[in-house]
Amino acid sequence: MSDKSLSPDVPAARSAGKTSAWHRSSLARALFSLALVLTLGVMFPAEGAFFRLGTHQGAWRQASVVGILACGLLPVILAGGIDLSVGSVLGLSAVVAAKLSIHAGEPGWLSVLLVLVMGAVCGAASGSVVAFARVQPFVATLAMMVFARGLAKMASGGTKVATAVPGPDGVLRYVEVPPLFRALDAPVLGGRVAAVTLVFLAIAAIVGFLCARHRLGRYLYAVGGNEEAARLSGVPVRATKILAYVICGVCAAVAGICQAAQEQQGDPEAGVSYELTAIAMVVIGGTSLKGGRGGMGLTLLGVLTIGYLDKILSINAVPEASRLMLTGAIVIVAAVAQKNS
C-alpha cells in the first residue's frame, strides 16, 4: 500500500468540500447560464433600456420575493425533499400581514413576528408529516399548498385586504399604508436598491451561512446524500428534515410580508405558481433535486438568471405567451446542462 507512513502534518487540500470537482463544474455551468442570459440582454437592449441602472434595480427587485422563496427551498431540496406549499404560504402570510398591520393596526414588529411564527408552523406541519408519517414530500406539501391557500381565502374573506377598509355601515374608509409596508417598499442606499432586495440578500446570507457553516447544514447534505448512512451515523434525520421545512416556511412568510408591502395589500391569490419559479431557480443554479448537492452560491446565480431573463423579455415587450414558452425552454436547457455534470 502506498497509503502508509504518513504523518498528520502533511497539509491536506486547502478547502475540502468547497472545491470538489462537482462543485467547480456546477458553478461554471451556473455562471454560463447567467452569462448567456445577460448576453441576450446586450444583444437585445430594447433601445438602451438594458444599460440603464433602473432596469437592473427593477430586475433585482422583481426577483427578490421569489428569490426569498428559493432561499427557503434550498435547505429542503438539499435534504432530498421538496416544498410545493411556498407560494400558498406566501399568499397566506401576505393576507395575515395585511390584516394585522392595516386592519388591526398592530405595530410592525408584532405583525412580522406573528407572521413568521405562522410560516414556521406551516413548515413544521409539512416537515412532521414527511419525517414521522413518511409521506412523500411532494404529496405532503401539495396538501399544505391547497390547505394554506384555503386558509388565506378564509382569513381574507375572499377579497384583497387593502387600505380601503369597509366600515360597519358597508362604506369604504381609506386608512394609511402602515409604516412597515412603506419601509419595505422604499428604495434605500440613495434610491439605488429596493428594500426587499436587501431583505432577499439578508435571507440569502443567513440561509447560506446555515447551510455552509452550521452543523444543521452538514446534516442537510448528509440526509440528502444518503439518508440511511446519515441515520446509521447518528444524525438526527427527522429533526433535520423538520428544521429544513421550518426554514422554508419562515422564508415563505418573509416573502409574503414583502409581497404585501409591494402591493400595499394582502391578496389571497398572491404567489400562485411562485413555487414552480422558485424551484426552477434552485435547479437552474445546479442544486440537485435528488438532494445532497448544491448550495446558496449556485441558488443566487439561479435567481439572477431567471430574474434577468424575465426582465429582458419584458423590456423587449415580448408578449406574455411567448415569454412563458421561452422561459420554459431555457429552464430545460439549463437543467439538462446541469444534469450532465
Added chain:
Amino acid sequence: MEHITKRFGRATVLDGVSLDLHAGEVHALLGENGAGKSTLLKILAGVHTDHGGSIFLDGRLVRPRSPAHAGALGIAVIHQELSLLPALSIAENLFVERPLGRLGWIDRRRERASAARILGEVGLELDPDMLVEGLSLPERQLVEVARALGRGARVLIMDEPTSALAGPAIDRLFELVSGLRARGVAVVYVSHRMEEIERIADRLTVLRDGRVVGSARVGEVPLDQVVAWMLGPRSLAAEELPRPAPAREERLSVEAFSVDSVAFERPLVDRVSFVVFAGEIVGLFGLSDAGAGELLLGLSGALGARARAKEVRISSVPVRMGSPREARALGVAFVPADRKSMGLVPGMTAEHNGTLVTLPSLSPLGLLRPARERRAALGMAADVGLRPEALAMDAATLSGGNQQKVVLGKWLLDEPRLLLCDEPTRGVDVGAKAEIHAKLRALAARGAAVLVAGSDAREIAALADRVLVLRRGRIAAEVARAEATPAALLALAMGHDEGRA
C-alpha cells in the same frame, strides 16, 4: 444439455469454467462469496453478454443476449429476490412478458385457463385471479417456478431458494424440484447447505476464484473435501497471532435476541444469546442467510422495533437501543457491510464523511469549526492509514479500501466501547485488508469489545478470539480460537440442521 464453457476476458472473474448440465439432473453449485457463481449464472441468464467461451444447449451453440432471450431459449432463473409484480394477479404475472391474445389485446379467459393448468403442474391450488401481494412467500416462489415452466424452461436456475422458507415449505419445494427432474428439466441449484444438497442434488460443482476446483456425484465426496475445495490449499490453518487473553469483564450480553423479517417466513435471527467481553474480538460466522449481518444491524439499533430481545446489557447495565442514535450514546459503533448504501454519503468529501459521527463535539453551539474538523480528520486518516489528500475527495470516488477506512475511521474517532463490524473487508484490496484487521485488533487491545460478522471463513478465523457459527438465524456452535480453522468454521456453517423451526 451439452457442455457449457465461459470465459471472461482480462477481468477473469471466471477463468475457463466448464459446466455440464444434464437433463433430469439437479446440479448443485457451491462457492464462497466472489467465487464467480453469480457471474456464471448471469451469463447463462443473459444478464452479462460480454463473455468468452461458448454455451451449448442441446448441442446447439447459443448466446443469450438478454434475460428475455435466455427465457425464450428455455433458461429461467428463480431469484433470491423474487421478481413478481405484486399488484398484478397470478395469471397476469405468468404471462406478463408475452400476454396471450391478439394484436395487443389480452385474452383474459385464455390466460386464466392456461394459468390454472400451469399452477396445477407445480401443485399450487390457487385462483389465478388472486393478486400476488396476497400470497405467502413460498407460494410466490412456486408461482415463480410456474412462470418459468409456463415459458417452457428446460434449464432452471435456483439461487438459494430455501433461504426464506420454513420447514414444510422446504419439503414442498423439494417435491417440486423432484418433479422437475422427472420431467427432464436441468436444475442448477445454488446453495451452501449440505443437508439440502444431499437431499436434492445429483451432482455438485465447487467454484473458487473463478475456476472449477472440484466436481463429483453427491454422496461420493465427504463434506471435508467440499470444504477444502471451497477454501483452497492456501490457508487451512488459522493464522497464528499471539493475542493477550481478554479480561473477563462483560461488555455486551444478549439474551434471546431476535430479528423479525419483513419478507421471510422465519425470523432472520432467532432467540440468540451470547456474551462478549471487553478486549475480545468475537466472530459471527454464517453464510449468506444465516443472519450474522442482521444480528449486528439489530444490535446497532438500525432495525428499530424489528429487533427484539429479552435483555441486552452493556457493561452489565440493561439498555435499550431503539435507534442508531441511542446506540451511539451508549458507546456502540456500527460499520455496515454495504458501505455504498449504508456507510458513506456520496457527494460529501471523505473528511466530512469522517467527521459525521463526532460532528456534535466538533461544532460547539452548532457552528462548524473547519480547523478543528480538519485536525480530527487528519488524525483519523493517520489512524486508519488514509492519505491526507484523499480527505478532500468525494468519498464516492475513493477505492473500496479507502472507503472502508473512512467508514471505520469515523467510528474510531468516537472511541466506541463496542464495535459492531459487518463484513469488515468485503471488496477491499489485500493491503487495506491487513490494515483494517490490524486496526480492529488494536481497538480490542485498548479494551473495546469487537463483534465481527462475516461469511469469509478465513477472515473470521484470522481475526476472532472466539467464533459463534450461525445457521438459519441460530447459533449452531461456539468455537474457541484454537479450533477455529477456516475449514472447521465452514464445515459447521454448512453442516446439517439439527431440528428445523
